[in-house]
Amino acid sequence: MNKLVTVHQKNLVSLHPHPSACLSPDEETGLEVHKITRPPGFDNNRRRSRAVLYQLSGHLQKQDKSKLKINNSMFGATTNPIPEYKVAATPKSRFILLHYGTFKAGWDWLILLATFYVAITVPYNVCFTVVEGRDEGGGSGARNPPSYSDILVEILFIIDIALNFRTTYVSTTGQVVYEARSIFVHYATSWLFVDLIAALPFDLLYAFNISVYFGVHLLKTVRLLRLLRLLQKLERYSEYSAVVLTLLMSTFALLAHWMACVWYFIGRKEIESNSLSSWDNGWLHELAKRLDTPYFLQVNGSGVSGAALGGGPSVRSSYVTSLYFALSSLTSVGFGNVSANTDSEKIFSICTMLIGALMHAVVFGNVTAIIQRMYSRRSLYHTRTKDLKDFIRVHGLPKALEQRMMECFQTTWSVNNGIDVSELLKDFPDELRADIAMHLNKELLQLSLFESASRGCLRSLSLIIKTSFCAPGEYLIRQGDALQAIYFVCSGSMEVLKDNTVLAILGRGDLIGSDFLTKEQVIKTNANVKALTYCDLQYISLKGLREVLWLYPEYAQKFITEIQHDLTYNLREGHTAEVSTRHTEQNAFTGTYWHCGVLSLSLSLSLSLSLTCAAAAKNSVRGRGWLSLPACVPLCLQHKAA
Structure with missing residues (x-):
């Protein structure tokens, strides 16, 4: 009862800061208290506490409560007293494609094939089809209707531009950007200009029956700029050795194709620009003589000035011969059966040899490294096998042990592949x-x-x-x-x-x-x-x-x-x-699994009892042992009975 009243008095002191508001324990509780035992100095401490509370209450009443920042910051519901850090939700626009998604990956491969198609057909059409068509038509332009594949490729390029406006990208800080406005600005300032030029529908000029001049066809070569985007994406597939090897060899073959087209274009221009007496200087005239299909002039009504060039080898023979010369120049110095005779042809041959030397360092150097990487595991297997056989031979191990070692090594390698x-x-x-x-x-x-x-x-x-x-x-x-x-x-x-x-x-x-x-x-x-x-x-x-x-x-x-x-x-x-x-001076296990152990029967009963109880007591103090102190008593009784 004394304790109850004393506690209640303390509560009264804390609830009533002003001394005039304090009531006696009897008045507050209505209980009759006969005698209360108070600790020494209780009254002095009580008066001192009331004085402190009185001063604090007066100080708080004078201040404007709106200025109490401690209350607003600690007990207000609007702000958190301690900042909480978490991953903020990234704002995403609607109809956004992920640049690493499955659909975008498949679409990129489709655009890659379309880009290779453009890289093959555009130089060929400019150097072979257009030149031949202009010469055969005798006019300023050739009106060969576009194929369905050309129209399909142009449609794909246009759709690709629209998709790039809705595809995420990785910013310089390493974050994926999902916001449509940021994506638009990023694409407009990077690849939009190149993609727009590559997607211009030049073939629609044929649909409106417009005369297409040779220079218009040269504008199609701008589409080759899309190959720059291909080089940018090569790093994405660098871990796939077979893919990189295929792309590198395709790049080399594509370069040889371009060189073949330019080589034929130079030979054709040499014949057209020179007079009839100097035709026999170019490589194309030499090819025509060997194939017994010489060039000649087709004179029309306007005289020699309006004559057209006729005869010569077929387009197929010309292309195959040009490709043969380009590949022989890129991979070696040529064999001389197709040689450069004029100054223009010699300059082009020099450039081709220099490019071939560079391609050897870049393409074939990477191809060698990729092939070595593809066979690195096999090479490591043979190295380990040789080391194992050398070890067996040096130490003279018996045949049975050698067989067991080799069998274990081969089987283990087949399971983990040496990893x-x-x-x-x-x-x-x-x-x-x-x-x-x-x-x-x-x-x-x-x-x-x-x-x-x-x-x-x-x-x-x-x-x-x-x-x-x-x-x-x-x-x-x-x-x-x-x-x-x-x-x-x-x-x-x-x-x-x-x-x-x-x-x-x-x-x-x-x-x-x-x-x-x-x-x-x-x-x-x-x-x-x-x-x-x-x-x-x-x-x-x-x-x-x-x-x-x-x-x-x-x-x-x-x-x-x-x-x-x-x-x-x-x-x-x-x-x-x-x-x-096994005895040790210090138990590294720190008493986790203490056993009372099997005590020797030769020990006396008192020694057995003291050792058992001491181990159990130590284990009980640590609190993690198998046997507690009460569990020690039955064990001691068993020893006593024995």
């Missing part, structure tokens, strides 16, 4: 490495043994799980060996042998090991474990397992209980010398 997972993942952050390890070892972690483990515990366990392999006839464990790990059979079949007797057959999903995980005791196996087929195994070392269980003591006892039921075969049971005590 060391730990070496590959060592540069990744721990968070990402743990997620990858959980995915790789999900089959083992899905056992009922780990159902009660927290996610952090599972992540720690996944980082210590290793993989192993056993060939048929190989022993995984031999009887009497120190057990170092708990093994999980991922695939294959194994047998447990003891004294030439099969005790168990293990298969996929079986768990073998021991349920005795104390730090200070070494577990000796009681049987042999032998592989019947090729077996893939995952294992957790006992040392790493103890460290993880020490970090998660709430799961440790559950693990000890569950593993007794989940083990397919316990390698500890039934062995006469199943454990051997």
Whole structure:
């Protein structure tokens, strides 16, 4: 009762800052208090507290409450006292295509094919079809109607411009931009001009029966500027060696095609610009003489000035010969059967040889590197095999051991392709490495043994799980060996042998090991474990397992209980010398799994009782042991009875 009234008095002091408002305990509660025991100095402390509260209340009444920023900032609902940082939602416009989406990737490949089509047909039409058509028609223009493929390509280019206005891009800060206005400005200031010129429908001039001059056809070559965008996107496919190799060889073939067109165009212009007596200087005239299709002038009614050039080799023969000269000049110095005779032809030949030298360094250098990268694994396999054979030869290993080593190496290589997972993942952050390890070892972690483990515990366990392999006839464990790990059979079949007797057959999903995980005791196996087929195994070392269980003591006892039921075969049971005590000056396990142990019968009863109770008491203080102090009493009684 005294305590109740005293507490109530303190509440009254805190609720009534003004002394005039304070009531006595009797008046406030209506209770009859006969005698209250107050601590020394209670009245002085009470008066001092009231004085402080009175001064504070007067000070607060004089101030304008609207100026109390502490109340507005701490208790107001409009603003947060502590800033919260989170990923802001990115504003997105409607009908926006992702630049990394599946549709955009397929569309880019379609535009790539259309660009290659333009790069092939435009130079050919300008140098072969247009020139031949003008000469045959005898007029200033040739009116060959466009093909359906040309019209389709122009439509694709126009649609591509519209899609680029609605496609996201990556800014200089590395962020993906989704806003339509920013996308419009970015595209308008980068590739819009080039794409507009490439998409101009020159072929519509034929539809309106307009005379097309030779210069108009040359404007189509502007479409080749779209190849610059192709070079920009090559880095996206740099990881695919076959794709890059195909693109590089296609680029080289495309360059040879352009050189062939220009070579024919120069030869044709040499014949047209020179007089009849100097025709025999050009390469095209030499080709016509060898094919017995000489050039001649077709004189019409206006005389020699209006004559047209006739005869000569066919377009097919001219193109094939031009392509032959271009390729021989790009890859070597030519063979002389098609040679440059005039000054223009010689200058072009020099330029072709220089470009060929550059292409050797750029294209064929990259092709060599790509081919080496494609066969790097095979080269590494042969290197490892040679090193293994040299090791066997130097150390003089027996034939049986050599065969086992080679078989194990070849089978292991076929499984992991020479990739060391730990070496590959060592540069990744721990968070990402743990997620990858959980995915790789999900089959083992899905056992009922780990159902009660927290996610952090599972992540720690996944980082210590290793993989192993056993060939048929190989022993995984031999009887009497120190057990170092708990093994999980991922695939294959194994047998447990003891004294030439099969005790168990293990298969996929079986768990073998021991349920005795104390730090200070070494577990000796009681049987042999032998592989019947090729077996893939995952294992957790006992040392790493103890460290993880020490970090998660709430799961440790559950693990000890569950593993007794989940083990397919316990390698500890039934062995006469199943454990051997190993003393250490300092217990690195910090008392997580303390055992009272098996006390020697030769010790006296008092010594046995004192040791047992001391261990249990120490374990009880640490709070994580197997046996508490009350649990020690039955054990001591058992020793007393013995």
